[in-house]
Amino acid sequence: xxxxxxxxxxxxxxxxxxxxxxxxxxxxxxxxxxxxxxxxxxxxxxxxxxxxxxxxxxxxxxxxxxxxxxxxxxxxxxxxxxxxxxxxxxxxxxxxxxxxxxxxxxxxxxxxxxxxxxxxxxxxxxxxxxxxxxxxxxxxxxxxxxxxxxxxxxxxxxxxxxxxxxxxxxxxxxxxxxxxxxxxxxxxxxxxxxxxxxxxxxxxxxxxxxxxxxxxxxxxxxxxxxxxxxxxxxxxxxxxxxxxxxxxxxxxxxxxxxxxxxxxxxxxxxxxxxxxxxxxxxxxxxxxxxxxxxxxxxxxxxxxxxxxxxxxxxxxxxxxxxxxxxxxxxxxxxxxxxxxxxxxxxxxxxxxxxxxxxxxxxxxxxxxxxxxxxxxxxxxxxxxxxxxxxxxxxxxxxxxxxxxxxxxxxxxxxxxxxxxxxxxxxxxxxxxxxxxxxxxxxxxxxxxxxxxxxxxxxxxxxxxxxxxxxxxxxxxxxxxxxxxxxxxxxxxxxxxxxxxxxxxxxxxxxxxxxxxxxxxxxxxxxxxxxxxxxxxxxxxxxxxxxxxxxxxxxx
Numbered sequence: 001x002x003x004x005x006x007x008x009x010x011x012x013x014x015x016x017x018x019x020x021x022x023x024x025x026x027x028x029x030x031x032x033x034x035x036x037x038x039x040x041x042x043x044x045x046x047x048x049x050x051x052x053x054x055x056x057x058x059x060x061x062x063x064x065x066x067x068x069x070x071x072x073x074x075x076x077x078x079x080x081x082x083x084x085x086x087x088x089x090x091x092x093x094x095x096x097x098x099x100x101x102x103x104x105x106x107x108x109x110x111x112x113x114x115x116x117x118x119x120x121x122x123x124x125x126x127x128x129x130x131x132x133x134x135x136x137x138x139x140x141x142x143x144x145x146x147x148x149x150x151x152x153x154x155x156x157x158x159x160x161x162x163x164x165x166x167x168x169x170x171x172x173x174x175x176x177x178x179x180x181x182x183x184x185x186x187x188x189x190x191x192x193x194x195x196x197x198x199x200x201x202x203x204x205x206x207x208x209x210x211x212x213x214x215x216x217x218x219x220x221x222x223x224x225x226x227x228x229x230x231x232x233x234x235x236x237x238x239x240x241x242x243x244x245x246x247x248x249x250x251x252x253x254x255x256x257x258x259x260x261x262x263x264x265x266x267x268x269x270x271x272x273x274x275x276x277x278x279x280x281x282x283x284x285x286x287x288x289x290x291x292x293x294x295x296x297x298x299x300x301x302x303x304x305x306x307x308x309x310x311x312x313x314x315x316x317x318x319x320x321x322x323x324x325x326x327x328x329x330x331x332x333x334x335x336x337x338x339x340x341x342x343x344x345x346x347x348x349x350x351x352x353x354x355x356x357x358x359x360x361x362x363x364x365x366x367x368x369x370x371x372x373x374x375x376x377x378x379x380x381x382x383x384x385x386x387x388x389x390x391x392x393x394x395x396x397x398x399x400x401x402x403x404x405x406x407x408x409x410x411x412x413x414x415x416x417x418x419x420x421x422x423x424x425x426x427x428x429x430x431x432x433x434x435x436x437x438x439x440x441x442x443x444x445x446x447x448x449x450x451x452x453x454x455x456x457x458x459x460x461x462x463x464x465x466x467x468x469x470x471x472x473x474x475x476x477x478x479x480x481x482x483x484x485x486x487x488x489x490x491x492x493x494x495x496x497x498x499x500x501x502x503x504x505x506x507x508x509x510x511x512x513x514x515x516x517x518x519x520x521x522x523x524x525x526x527x528x529x530x531x532x533x534x535x536x537x538x539x540x541x542x543x544x545x546x547x548x549x550x551x552x553x554x555x
Contacts, residue, residue: 116314
């Protein structure tokens with residue numbers, strides 16, 4: 001049985017509310033003190049983050065565009081409420097358990113009592129391990145039960161899995177489970193659409209507003225792909241599947257409100273057009289590059305002015321590659337949005353201090369913001385390369401690789417991004433700086449991202465790459481200085497070797513092979529741990545938190 005038996009709207013609404021608010025609390029009690037077994041104090045945990053204010057030049061916005069932003073923020077706040085329910089459950093219930101202002105603040109950062117930078121370990125007493133399926137599934141569900149369940153909607157991106165009164169598994173569509181929040185956000189998007197001066201943005205906002213009421217997002221994704229001239233942009237709704245670490249099936253709610261940086265965008269526009277040629281040159285057999293990326297992909301730089309939900313949980317995003325719908329990607333490509341102000345915050349506050357600690361002194365001159373921006377940009381573009389559907393015709397790579405799909409896809413984008421910048425330099429399309437800048441900045445960025453922990457798809461991807469590159473001799477470690485040097489004569493081949501490995505695992509839909517690959521390379525060895533401990537001892541933050549709102553941007 002996949003749906004509720006009763007057709008009464010009132011019965012359905014009451015049951016859904018009760019089902020949605022099931023919290024992933026394990027053995028949570030009401031003790032308000034921090035977990036005494038943890039080695040980290042709450043002050044140490046908070047010190048992992050440093051604050052960064054999201055601002056932009058609002059003078060370049062029209063009067064209507066300035067009026068749109070408060071409406072979009074109200075919609076974003078509704079997505080925040082939904083993500084709390086998806087990641088944990090009842091936010092107010094958790095906050096009532098905590099009497100420490102510092103712990104409350106940390107729970108806000110993590111959207112729950114589990115530390116996203118420390119493998120999701122609990123930092124509030126009474127909580128056990130975070131359920132792999134967060135609050136998308138019943139806490140007591142097993143993989144065997146899920147896989148034996150005959151349901152066409154169980155792996156749908158936009159359904160919760162719950163139990164009915166008889167204990168049987170059912171699916172609850174997002175637009176019903178989160179009806180109140182979706183309705184509010186839909187109304188605010190429609191109000192913003194009335195103010196939109198760009199026809200493409202107006203159409204997208206109206207279609208996205210309708211999608212929130214139906215869970216059918218493809219038409220709005222296509223409209224979002226067609227937008228070209230809008231200055232204000234917004235990414236909103238259930239999008240990424242990182243939060244679902246049980247299967248990677250369920251999309252989590254988030255929002256990015258963005259203002260285009262037209263000067264930097266003009267510099268980037270040429271790169272997305274060469275994806276088909278780059279696809280042909282991938283270092284894999286032809287069958288693994290048979291799909292043709294769309295040429296309509298665009299690449300732009302933005303100031304992010306507000307984020308919510310999944311986009312604001314734990315480590316922060318500095319670039320976006322969307323939509324995730326494979327059909328839209330093959331038809332239209334994707335849009336790559338570089339969040340330039342957030343990127344600058346991470347570069348100044350985190351990457352430069354890490355390089356001064358772990359990168360050999362003679363190579364530190366190759367650490368540059370342009371290389372950091374470029375590597376991040378090509379990472380996002382590289383999501384469009386490779387293969388989206390398995391070679392056996394049984395479905396998508398995402399479906400085949402389940403909970404490993406996100407980490408492997410992030411790893412693919414990292415190494416193919418490096419492959420891209422190498423190829424484009426050889427063709428003369430990239431001339432700023434040097435390839436050594438890209439390589440050394442890439443190496444320093446591995447340490448930055450590993451610190452997100454293996455609970456993060458990005459952290460796991462970087463850990464795998466570190467160990468694979470070490471095995472391939474792509475870098476050397478100096479015991480005396482405790483620093484790393486890139487071996488410029490070996491890193492390109494290591495990049496190609498890892499690209500081949502990942503692309504073929506994806507194309508084959510080889511779940512067991514990926515599991516073995518992650519198990520082998522996803523380990524923190526003694527040398528790496530000592531290096532990470534050095535970074536921690538220097539007091540270098542792991543990530544940033546955002547100070548954001550109307551006041552911060554001057555509205």
